[in-house]
Amino acid sequence: MQIPEKYLKQVEKPARYVGGEWGQTIKDKTKVDIRFAFCFPDTYEIGMSNLGIRILYDVLNDRADTWCERVYAPWTDMEKIMREQNIPLFALESGDPVKDFDFIGFTLQYELCYTNMLNMLHLAGVPIRTSDRTGTMPIVVCGGPCMYNAEPMADFIDLCIIGEGEEVMDELMTLYAAHKKAGFDRSAFLHDCAKIEGIYVPSLYDVAYHEDGTIASFTPRYDDIPVKIRKRIVKDMDKARFPDKLIMPYIDTVHDRIMLEVYRGCIRGCRFCQAGMIYRPIREKSPDVLCRQGKILADCTGYDEISLISLSISDYSHVDELTDKLLAWTNDRNISLSLPSLRADSFTKELMDKVSSIRTGGLTFAPEAGTQRLRDVINKNIEESDLMNACSVAFAGGKNQVKLYFMQGLPTETDEDLDGIHELCSRVIDCYYRTPGRPKRPPQVTISAACFIPKPFTPFQWEAQCDMDELARKQAYLEGRITDRKIKYHYHDAGVSRVEAVFARGNRKLCRAVEEAVSRGMTFDSWEEHFDYEKWMAVFRDLGIDPAFYANRVYGEDEILPWDNIDIGVTKEFLLRERHRAYEGKTTKNCRETCNGCGADKLGGERTCCPSLKK
Amino acid sequence: MLSEPEKIRVLFQKTGPLKFISHLDLDRTMKAAFLRARLPIKYTEGFNPHPKLVFSLPLSVGTASLCEFMDFRITEDIPKEEIRDRLNAAFPPDLRAIDVYTPETKFCEIGFASYDIVLHAPEADENTVSAIRAAFDAPMNVEKTGKGGTRTLDIAPLCRLLSCEKTEDGIALSLRLSSSETEFVNPRLPLDFLAAHIDALPDDGDYTVCRTAVYRADGVTEFR
Structure with missing residues (x-):
């Protein structure tokens, strides 16, 4: 605990800053060679819910020579x-200043946390730019889905981990230890x-x-480093590193339950979805392995809920076997199962009975579009x-509420598709009244509508985002259609989505914008009360950056895209075909x-559905 | 298996970083610890079963304690020492079970609690000590916000200054405060009063508070 008590008394949720939780790793700092500060560029409650950090915390602390600790973005009061x-x-864990660590790691999960990353470096007293960090100053290493297009942050990051970090992290630490022993030379190490x-x-x-303004070339400075960086995957998920000791937060976090990762990848190919492409090929864990891991986690955490994590749980090829095996012991221990990410086409009574055996949450489905044409x-x-x-x-089964996710501004969307959202919801209401055995209460359908954001490594990566006026018009249009009070309509802020689109498809010229935004005190952009669209536009304007070039332009099919330097397995030809x-x-x-020949099979994998990998 | 679940009381300490978690979060932390300890404790009945835990005097965020009490029922016969050891193995380091026993009292029999307080006050001197002593001998009118709104209350009759000494960079005092169900005095009340009336004392919360003992209504017998 490093913050004097009197200050802890002045801030909201002081438990965010004190550590000391059950399951944290404490080591003797005089006996380790590598100090690793694993930062999450958002609050404690959000960061503690991240599965990736939990895995990598375990991977790093498993090494006798390394001590990995956690760091979260202090809230504005702190x-x-x-x-x-x-x-x-x-x-x-130690209360030691991050600037004295060997590594400062960040996981970048969403573009709107970029300002927080720089702000944290600034708070740490570490130079923000790679070029200003010299000698033995901390190495800044980043991972997470945003690294599939790291270019808007390229000036600030020493190392990007592309893909799954479990194995890379270990190799990286070994390399660092060797360099440190031999007399550390920063540029030789980075090379x-x-x-x-x-x-x-x-x-x-x-x-x-x-x-x-488009890219002419992307050239490595050395002959012995790859022109295209291929992502790493863990080939055999049954053998993937599995944390058998989790940190139990004292305060309520976003996902306060056991997260049991069932498989990686997705067999679907939704054309807007980045996760569905970047995590390919699909690699499953065996039901027995999962059951054993679930038990270990229940014993070591004391959580009373297990959430089965994947991109689409009903696509798991052993979903019945797994849920049966889990329920065989979870019921007796009052542990409930939750299955997020359920597809509407696989939601059955049998599945619902399993999930609701002890507790039930709300039900959410994601039709994404209002008409069959657009869904196709x-x-x-x-x-x-x-x-x-x-x-x-x-x-x-007793529910009277359902939440439906939609996206507005999808390529080819017309007002008829927006009418379709409203009509679909009306038919869900009709369906409620027609259903025998329904509850007596009136139904409630909640529409949660996001704005389409073209993301790298998707078939829609070339598409333009609708401009702000058009997004606002679409939102107003749909809002005007909905007169039934049984239908609630929530939609994402168009300005937030536009800034996200700018950075999602950005290049290195945007680095200056992030830096400038932070210098103007802009942080916590993913928090509605902190995000200020006008301030962002002012930053772009003052730096001569046209946000429309990134967000609202159709990228050329023969253009070199900022993320073409990354090889995710899935080929550009496949994405183009899908487009x-x-x-x-x-x-x-x-x-x-x-x-469909996406190309991800070349990365290999066990318990996958790629025909080429089946033995 | 016991025919009737047995009532068990734990005397525990809550110190270090743990003093910054709220009562609600302590409750969650305890529930998870009980599940880790795999103790066969009685669950609440109903749609959402969870371990049934009852606490004595909730602590304010920021206050440490050496004497907290928690009751639960156990459905199997397990030696008390084993319960204590299993809980300690499952507790985070700053939560310690000191004693586990069969309770013979009810929490409503609690009358007083004492606190050790260290005020950071580099400018304090012997006059400050005298001023503090004098403050407790006169009316201490504070604003107290309760269910019926804010009212002015003289807390002097509910507070007793047990000791007050000058330390190297401040003041150490020990207080015994009324802690009955009807008249609970939060240590903040006298501390805020002192800070407002004595210049040398900190008014920015620069002090530490630790609950050290809990007494029955007679103010002498330690509650157990």
Whole structure:
């Protein structure tokens, strides 16, 4: 505990800053060679819910020579005190200043946390730019889904981990230990890192631009580092590192339960979805392994809920076997199962009974679009009848509320598709009244509508986002259609989505914008009360950056994209093929039905559904 | 298996970083610890079963304690020492079970609690000590916010200054405060009063508070 008590008394939720939880790792700092500060650029409650950090915390602390500690972004009240009192950013376990660590790691899960990362470096007293960090100053290493296009942060990151970090992290620490022993030379170390598969060192690559602002070339500075950086995966998930000791937060966190990761990848190919592409190929864990791991976690945490984590749980090929095996012991111990990410076409009474055996949460489905035409364009592969079946099962089972996720501004969307959202919801209400055995209460359908954001490594990566006026018009249009009080309509802020789109498809020219935004005091952009669209536009304007170039432009199919330097397995040809099929309104079968030749199979994998990998 | 679940009381300490967690979070932490300890304790009945725990005097966030009490029922016969050891193995380091026993009292029999308080006050001197002593001998009118709104209350009759000494950079005092169900005095009340009336004392919360003992209504017998 490094913050004097009197300050802890002045802030909201002081438990965010004191550590000391059950399950944290404490080591003797005189007996380790590597100090690793694992930072999450958002609050404690959000960061503690991240599964990736929990895995990597375990991987790093498993090494006798390394001590990994946690760091979260202090909330604004604490940040103010830290700045006034000159308290540098510190790690929770030891209370030691982060600037004295060997590594500062960040996981970047969403673009709107970029400002927080720089702000944390600033609070730590570490130079923000890679070029200003010298000698034995901490190495800043980043991972997470945003690293599939790290370019808008390229000037600040020494090392990017592309893909799954479990194995890379270990290799990286071993390399660092060797360099430290031999007399540390920063540039030699970074050069050697770039030779590890799955590590991208932005400073070792030069980007040249055409006059129109698009990329002309991407060139490595050395011959012995790859031109294209291939992502790393854990091939055999049964053997993947599994944390058997978790930190139990004292305060309520976003996901306060056991997260049992069932498989990685997704057999679906929704054309807007980045996760569905970047985590390919699909790799499952065996039901027995999962059951054993679930038991270990229940014993060591004391959680009373197990959540089965995956991109779409009902696509797990042993979902019945797994849930049966888990329920065989969880019921007796009053532990409930939760299955997030349920697809409407696989929601059955049997599944619902299992999930609700002790407790139930709300039900959410994601039709994503209001008409079959548009659902085919995005390759959602959900029919209206699937949704109605799922809803009637839920209603007959005693539910009167259902939440539906949609996206607005999808490519080819017209007002008819927006009408379709409203009509679909009305038919869900009708379905409720038709369902025998439904509850007596009136139904409630909640629409949660996000704005479409074109993301790298998706078939829609070339698409333009609707401009702000059009997004606002679409939102107002749909809002005007909904007169039934049984339908609630929530939608995401268009300004937030636009800034997210800018950075999602950004290049290195945006680094200055992040830096400038932080210098203007802009942080916690993912928090509605902190995000200020006008301030962002002012930053772009003052730096001569046109946000529309990134968010609202159709990228050329033959253009070098900022993220073309990364190889995720899935090929650009496949994405392009999928884009064209979208415009033809053609759907693509899921990976279990047929192989569509996406290219991810070249990465290898066990218990996958790629025909080429089956033995 | 016991025919009737047996009532058990734990005397525990809550110190270090743990003093910054709220009563609600302590409750969650305890429930998880009980599940880790795999103790066969009685669950609440109903739709959402969870371990049934009852606490004595909730602590304010920021206050440490050496004497907290918690009751639960156990459905199997397990030696008390074993319960204590299993709980300690499952508790985070700053939560310690000191004693486990069969309770013979009810929490409503608690009358007083004493606190050790260290005030950071570099400018304090012997005059400050005298001023503090004098303050407790006169009316101490404070604003107290309760269910019926805010009212002015003289807390002097509910407070007793047990000791007050000058330390190297401040003042150490020990207080015994009324802690009955009807008249509970939070240590903040006299501390805020002192800070407002004595210049040398900190008014920015620069002090530490630790509950050291809990007494029955006679103010002498330690509650158990």
